[in-house]
Amino acid sequence: MAASVSGRDLVLEALLMITRDGEYSHIVLKNILDTHQYLDKKERAFITRVVNGTLERMIELDYIINQFSKVKVQKMKPVIRCILRSAVYQMRYMDSVPDSAICNEAVKLAVKRGFSGLKGFVNGVLRTISRKKQEIVMPDREDKESYLSVIYSLPKWLVGHWLKEYGEEAVEQMGTAFLQAAPTTVRLNLNRMEKEDILKLLKEEGVTVSEVPGMPEALYLSGYDYLAGLPSFREGLYQVQDQSSMQVAKLADPQPGDYVIDVCAAPGGKAIHMAELLKGSGHVEARDLTEYKTQKIWENVERSGLSNISVVCQDALLKTEASIEKADILIADLPCSGLGVLGRKPDLKYRVTKEDLTELQNLQRSILQVVKDYVKPGGRLLYSTCTINRGENEENAGWFAENFKEYHLVSRRQMMPGRDGGDGFYIAVFQKENHE
Numbered sequence: 292m293a294a295s296v297s298g299r300d301l302v303l304e305a306l307l308m309i310t311r312d313g314e315y316s317h318i319v320l321k322n323i324l325d326t327h328q329y330l331d332k333k334e335r336a337f338i339t340r341v342v343n344g345t346l347e348r349m350i351e352l353d354y355i356i357n358q359f360s361k362v363k364v365q366k367m368k369p370v371i372r373c374i375l376r377s378a379v380y381q382m383r384y385m386d387s388v389p390d391s392a393i394c395n396e397a398v399k400l401a402v403k404r405g406f407s408g409l410k411g412f413v414n415g416v417l418r419t420i421s422r423k424k425q426e427i428v429m430p431d432r433e434d435k436e437s438y439l440s441v442i443y444s445l446p447k448w449l450v451g452h453w454l455k456e457y458g459e460e461a462v463e464q465m466g467t468a469f470l471q472a473a474p475t476t477v478r479l480n481l482n483r484m485e486k487e488d489i490l491k492l493l494k495e496e497g498v499t500v501s502e503v504p505g506m507p508e509a510l511y512l513s514g515y516d517y518l519a520g521l522p523s524f525r526e527g528l529y530q531v532q533d534q535s536s537m538q539v540a541k542l543a544d545p546q547p548g549d550y551v552i553d554v555c556a557a558p559g560g561k562a563i564h565m566a567e568l569l570k571g572s573g574h575v576e577a578r579d580l581t582e583y584k585t586q587k588i589w590e591n592v593e594r595s596g597l598s599n600i601s602v603v604c605q606d607a608l609l610k611t612e613a614s615i616e617k618a619d620i621l622i623a624d625l626p627c628s629g630l631g632v633l634g635r636k637p638d639l640k641y642r643v644t645k646e647d648l649t650e651l652q653n654l655q656r657s658i659l660q661v662v663k664d665y666v667k668p669g670g671r672l673l674y675s676t677c678t679i680n681r682g683e684n685e686e687n688a689g690w691f692a693e694n695f696k697e698y699h700l701v702s703r704r705q706m707m708p709g710r711d712g713g714d715g716f717y718i719a720v721f722q723k724e725n726h727e
């Protein structure tokens with residue numbers, strides 16, 4: 292794309308790649324910002340905000356557009372649909388640009404993309420929405436599923452599923468939390484540098500820092516342009532990891548000399564945390580399915596400077612005989628539906644289907660059935676997911692305890708967004724009996 296390309300062109304490009312072509316929002320945004328490094332900080336922030344905001348609120352935006360447009364959103368050309376969605380998002384949630392300018396820019400963009408014949412339509416729909424802002428009617432609260440779906444931009448099937456499993460209050464709490472800006476949470480590598488010195492460095496780099504309540508080893512970071520470009524990041528003084536996810540290594544409580552196997556480790560958050568807690572002793576084997584994923588672990592391990600961790604490309608569904616009864620601690624942080632991190636991955640809610648939940652529940656059981664044999668007698672297995680779904684969480688933990696009697700459930704916890712401070716996350720800790 293030419294260097295003269297504007298922020299709005301890039302917003303449109305990104306939304307098309309995500310909603311029409313099915314690409315992942317975080318990858319699309321990263322590629323666009325990497326390719327257009329000449330953009331200033333303000334423009335980059337604008338692109339990120341409009342793309343993420345439009346995705347976060349897409350169900351609500353479509354509902355509003357459908358109230359004022361004869362052609363329904365699903366029947367529109369993808370380009371027009373994306374232009375309207377992002378324009379309505381800006382009108383409702385950003386004060387920096389007046390509505391008239393948002394309309395003009397949207398019309399220009401439609402023309403630039405070859406839709407001159409639709410400029411009257413784009414202009415008409417947007418100006419009507421701008422004029423009738425106060426007359427927008429939300430679904431009746433009595434129709435709980437429709438109401439919560441539009442208010443929190445959550446797919447209706449998911450609202451129904453969560454209403455059944457957790458109740459209305461929990462859905463409102465989660466819905467609200469997912470729409471709030473999710474801070475970047477990092478875990479400090481205090482083996483490398485004292486917290487005070489890391490704080491000083493971050494301040495010099497212009498990063499805004501705040502404390503994570505009750506977790507002195509963690510910080511919330513904001514106000515930076517490109518985290519991976521900061522010297523403090525490149526030197527491995529911290530790893531990006533949510534506070535809920537940090538609970539896994541804390542609960543695992545590794546002892547000096549322990550052997551740890553993490554069967555699904557990319558990008559390495561929990562495996563690296565375990566290696567740090569071992570303070571140079573013991574060993575962590577961080578495994579994942581593909582070369583691409585293991586490379587991601589390597590990049591983080593290299594930055595961390597740890598030497599008691601190795602990275603292995605290994606399918607967790609295939610048993611490795613050499614690993615049988617080798618691990619003091621086994622981390623099974625398995626692929627899941629990710630419903631606890633919808634606040635960080637705004638496009639995920641449109642991808643996950645009800646059928647996926649069952650498929651993932653079965654995949655998790657298949658993996659657990661294989662990797663349970665890697666634990667030494669007397670060792671521990673930690674099963675975790677970043678989701679909020681009883682099938683993948685409580686039901687699977689119950690199934691495991693029921694079917695593998697050599698294990699007993701020590702503790703389990705469902706962390707909820709909006710209630711427990713971090714992402715939605717589930718952890719079950721199992722102890723394997725010692726048959727000596």
Ligand SMILES: C[S@@+](CC[C@H](N)C(=O)[O-])C[C@H]1O[C@@H](n2cnc3c(N)ncnc32)[C@H](O)[C@@H]1O
Nearest residue numbers: 555556557558559560561579580606607624626
């Ligand atoms: C929830 S993520 C792991 C996050 C990681 N534990 C961390 O803390 O950074 C699940 C991982 O499982 C991996 N995975 C999926 N299927 C797998 C399989 N059959 N064998 C090994 N890894 C698999 C995915 O590539 C993904 O990286």
